Amino acid sequence: GAVVSQHPSRVICKSGTSVKIECRSLDFQATTMFWYRQFPKQSLMLMATSNEGSKATYEQGVEKDKFLINHASLTLSTLTVTSAHPEDSSFYICSARDRPSADTQYFGPGTRLTVL
Amino acid sequence: AQSVTQLGSHVSVSEGALVLLRCNYSSSVPPYLFWYVQYPNQGLQLLLKYTTGATLVKGINGFEAEFKKSETSFHLTKPSAHMSDAAEYFCAVSDPPLTGGGNKLTFGTGTQLKVEL
Numbered sequence: 001g002a003v004v005s006q007h008p009s010r011v012i013c014k015s016g017t018s019v020k021i022e023c024r025s026l027d028f029q030a031t032t033m034f035w036y037r038q039f040p041k042q043s044l045m046l047m048a049t050s051n052e053g054s055k056a057t058y059e060q061g062v063e064k065d066k067f068l069i070n071h072a073s074l075t076l077s078t079l080t081v082t083s084a085h086p087e088d089s090s091f092y093i094c095s096a097r098d099r100p101s102a103d104t105q106y107f108g109p110g111t112r113l114t115v116l
Numbered sequence: 117a118q119s120v121t122q123l124g125s126h127v128s129v130s131e132g133a134l135v136l137l138r139c140n141y142s143s144s145v146p147p148y149l150f151w152y153v154q155y156p157n158q159g160l161q162l163l164l165k166y167t168t169g170a171t172l173v174k175g176i177n178g179f180e181a182e183f184k185k186s187e188t189s190f191h192l193t194k195p196s197a198h199m200s201d202a203a204e205y206f207c208a209v210s211d212p213p214l215t216g217g218g219n220k221l222t223f224g225t226g227t228q229l230k231v232e233l
Contacts (some may be wrong), residue, residue, distance in 0.1 A: 004159075034220075037183045043206065043223045044160075091160050095221075103148050103167050105221060107159040 004096050006108035008065050013084055014116055022081045022092030029074035030096035034105060035067075038091040048087045049075045084115045118143045118209050120224035128192040128230040135194040137227045139174070139181075139207030142188065151181055152164040160206065165214075167191065177201070202231045 003026040013019050023033055032051050036044040048058045048069050056069035066088075070081040077096075090102050091112055096106035123138040141147055148167050152160040164175025171183040182193045190207060207224040 008157075032219075043225045044221075046220055046222075049220065091157075095160075098192070100219075103210070103219065104150075104162060104165060104212050105219075107152070107161070109158070109159040112157065 002098070002104075002106040004094065004106045004108040006046055006092075006094055006111050008111060009109060010112045010114075012114045012116065015085050015108075016083055018080055018082045019035075019084055019113060020107045021081075021113075023079070024107055025075045025096045025097070025098070027107075028098040030077070030100055031074065033067060033071055033077040033094055033096045035077075035079050036093045036095070037094060038110075040091075044093060047079075065068075081113065084113070086115045089113055089115045117210060118147070118211070118222045120207050120209050120222055121225035122205075122207050122227050124227055125225065126228045126230065128232060129197045129228060130232050131199055132196050135192070135197045135201065135229065136177075137202075137205050137229065138190050138194040139190045139192065141207070141209045143209055143211070144209055148210045149181075150173065150210070151179070151190075151192050152206045152208060154204040154206065154226075158201075161206075163192070170191060197229075197231045199231050199233075202229055204228050211217055 005024045007022045035047045038044045048056045050056045050071040052071045070078040095107045095108040101102045119142045121140045148164045166183045174180045179194045186217040204226050206226045208221045212221045
């Protein structure tokens with residue numbers, strides 16, 4: 001149980017285009033999903049917390065208009081990188097928990113974004 | 117604010133030897149502590165966690181960790197390393213759920229474990 005998927009696993013796009021990454025909880029309903037960014041050889045940095053049916057809460061320094069998050073259902077959250085630039089190239093990982101009282105986050109396999 | 121320090125960005129052990137990955141934390145409230153493992157180009161897999169109760173926790177793949185409040189540590193150990201243990205290991209801390217911290221995870225910088233023959 002507690003499986004989280006991400007799609008796509010890899011994406012290459014041209015500078016200036018927008019890219020959407022999907023995060024799905026496959027066997028549970030995720031009341032909260034988290035989006036992280038990981039640069040090579042570095043740790044995960046929380047970008048935003050996404051609660052179903054409400055606006056995402058962004059961490060300090062993360063541009064809301066740049067990284068659009070939508071959590072439209074209890075099994076799906078999307079991250080859209082708008083007008084992507086090479087500096088947005090990174091590994092994006094989502095996680096989910098199944099209830100507010102849950103102490104564990106379940107992580108997706110990640111999406112490698114490369115912006116040319 | 118919470119923080120996690122992982123001493124040693126790279127650790128190398130021989131197959132069959134003891135694995136010890138160090139983690140120290142800072143937290144203003146009783147912490148929840150986690151160890152995750154990450155294989156190349158993959159997401160994170162939970163190895164084990166400490167929330168409350170017994171301070172020695174056992175996880176998957178033979179790993180265990182001990183919460184030592186007096187030392188603010190949560191070191192990860194495995195008695196005998198296997199080649200398949202080679203990966204990146206992350207220690208993380210969060211506030212208890214439903215508290216002001218919102219159950220956000222703060223990660224350490226990671227330790228790359230290399231297992232040699």
